[in-house]
Amino acid sequence: MENMAAPDILALDIVDITKIYSQWQRTGQVRDILRNLIHPQKKEIKALEGLSLQVRQGEFAAYAGANGAGKSTTIKILSGILKPTSGSVRVLGMDPSVSRLELMRRIGVLFGQRTELWWDQPVLTSFEWKKSVWNIPDSVYKENLDMVTELLDLGELLHTFSRELSLGQRMKADLGMLLLHSPQVLFLDEPTLGLDVLAKRDMITFLKKINKERGVTIVVTSHDMDDLEEMARRIILLDHGHLAFDGSFEELRRVQGGLGRVRVTVSEDAGAGMQELPGLTLEEVKDNVYEYAYNHEKSSMQDILKALSCLSGIEDVELKRAPIEEVIAKLYRSWK
Numbered sequence: 001m002e003n004m005a006a007p008d009i010l011a012l013d014i015v016d017i018t019k020i021y022s023q024w025q026r027t028g029q030v031r032d033i034l035r036n037l038i039h040p041q042k043k044e045i046k047a048l049e050g051l052s053l054q055v056r057q058g059e060f061a062a063y064a065g066a067n068g069a070g071k072s073t074t075i076k077i078l079s080g081i082l083k084p085t086s087g088s089v090r091v092l093g094m095d096p097s098v099s100r101l102e103l104m105r106r107i108g109v110l111f112g113q114r115t116e117l118w119w120d121q122p123v124l125t126s127f128e129w130k131k132s133v134w135n136i137p138d139s140v141y142k143e144n145l146d147m148v149t150e151l152l153d154l155g156e157l158l159h160t161f162s163r164e165l166s167l168g169q170r171m172k173a174d175l176g177m178l179l180l181h182s183p184q185v186l187f188l189d190e191p192t193l194g195l196d197v198l199a200k201r202d203m204i205t206f207l208k209k210i211n212k213e214r215g216v217t218i219v220v221t222s223h224d225m226d227d228l229e230e231m232a233r234r235i236i237l238l239d240h241g242h243l244a245f246d247g248s249f250e251e252l253r254r255v256q257g258g259l260g261r262v263r264v265t266v267s268e269d270a271g272a273g274m275q276e277l278p279g280l281t282l283e284e285v286k287d288n289v290y291e292y293a294y295n296h297e298k299s300s301m302q303d304i305l306k307a308l309s310c311l312s313g314i315e316d317v318e319l320k321r322a323p324i325e326e327v328i329a330k331l332y333r334s335w336k
C-alpha cells in the first residue's frame with residue numbers, strides 16, 4: 001500500500017497546555033489517621049507547564065522523558081481521557097475533550113501495562129466484539145484482521161484465552177485489536193515494555209511498516225532509547241512537564257557534544273601509552289580492550305587516527321556513535 005501521509009496537515013496541535021493535579025498528602029503515621037481524615041491536605045502538582053507541540057500526519061515521533069516527566073499525562077489529554085487545566089489541544093482538528101467519541105473512531109491508544117482484551121474469552125471474541133460495537137464494516141474488518149494476523153503472527157493466538165497469553169503475545173493481540181478500525185493516529189505508551197528481543201523486533205518492524213505504508217501517525221513513549229531510535233526519526237523530550245528538546249536523534253547527539261566512541265583492542269603485551277591519548281578520554285578498560293569517548297566537534301577523524309597511529313600492538317579498532325542511552329542519561333542528570 002502507498003504511503004498516504006499528508007505532511008502538511010497537523011495530526012496533533014498542542015498549544016501552551018498546562019495540567020495541574022491535586023494530590024492528597026498523608027503523613028503515613030498511624031497517629032495521624034484521624035487528622036488525615038478531618039483535615040485532609042492537598043498538594044498541587046504541575047504535570048505539564050506551557051507545553052506546545054505539533055506533529056504532522058504521517059510522522060513517527062518518539063516521546064521521552066524521565067519518570068514523572070508528564071508523558072502519560074500528555075497521551076491521556078490527547079486521547080480525551082483528561083482535560084488540560086489550560087491551553088488548547090487539537091487531534092486531527094478536533095478537541096479531544098469535546099469530540100471524544102468521534103475522535104476515538106479515528107485514533108488508537110495503547111497503554112502497555114493495560115489490556116482491552118476480554119480476559120476470559122479467546123482473543124478473536126474481543127476482536128469480533130469490537131467490530132460489532134464499533135460498527136466496523138465487514139470489508140474494513142476483514143482487511144485489517146488479515147493484515148494484523150499476518151504481520152503480527154497472531155494465527156493461533158486468536159483462539160487462545162487472553163488470560164493464557166504471555167506478556168509479548170498479549171501486547172501483540174492488543175495492538176492487533178487497536179488497528180481493526182483503521183486508526184489514523186496511534187498513541188502508544190510503552191508498547192515494548194517487557195518484550196524479549198525478538199518480540200520487540202517484530203513489534204518495531206510492524207509499527208514502522210504501518211507508518212510507512214499506511215501513513216499512520218505514531219507517537220510512542222518508551223524508556224528504552226535504543227527502541228525509540230530504531231523506530232522514530234524525531235525525538236521529543238520532556239523535562240518536568242516542559243518541552244526540553246524536539247529534533248532528530250542526530251541533532252540530539254550533536255547538542256550533547258557530538259560524542260563518539262573508539263574501542264581499541266591491543267595484543268597482550270601492548271598497552272603502554274594507552275591511558276592518555278590526545279583528543280580521547282579513556283572510559284573503560286576490560287582485559288585488552290580500551291574504550292574512549294571523543295567529541296567529533298573538537299577532534300577530527302584525522303586527529304583520532306593520528307593519536308592511534310603512535311601505538312603499537314593494535315589488533316582492532318572500532319568507531320561508533322555514543323549510545324543514545326548515554327546521551328540521554330547525561331541530559332537527565334543535568335536536569336535533576
Ligand SMILES: Nc1ncnc2c1ncn2[C@@H]1O[C@H](COP(=O)(O)OP(=O)(O)OP(=O)(O)O)[C@@H](O)[C@H]1O
Nearest residue numbers: 021022023045047066067068069070071072073074
Ligand atoms: N492521577 C493523578 N493524580 C495526581 N497526580 C498525578 C496523576 N497522574 C500523574 N500524576 C503526577 O503527574 C506527574 C507526571 O506523571 P506522568 O504519569 O504523566 O509521567 P510519565 O512521564 O508518564 O512518567 P513514567 O515514565 O514514570 O510513566 C507525576 O509527578 C505524577 O505524580
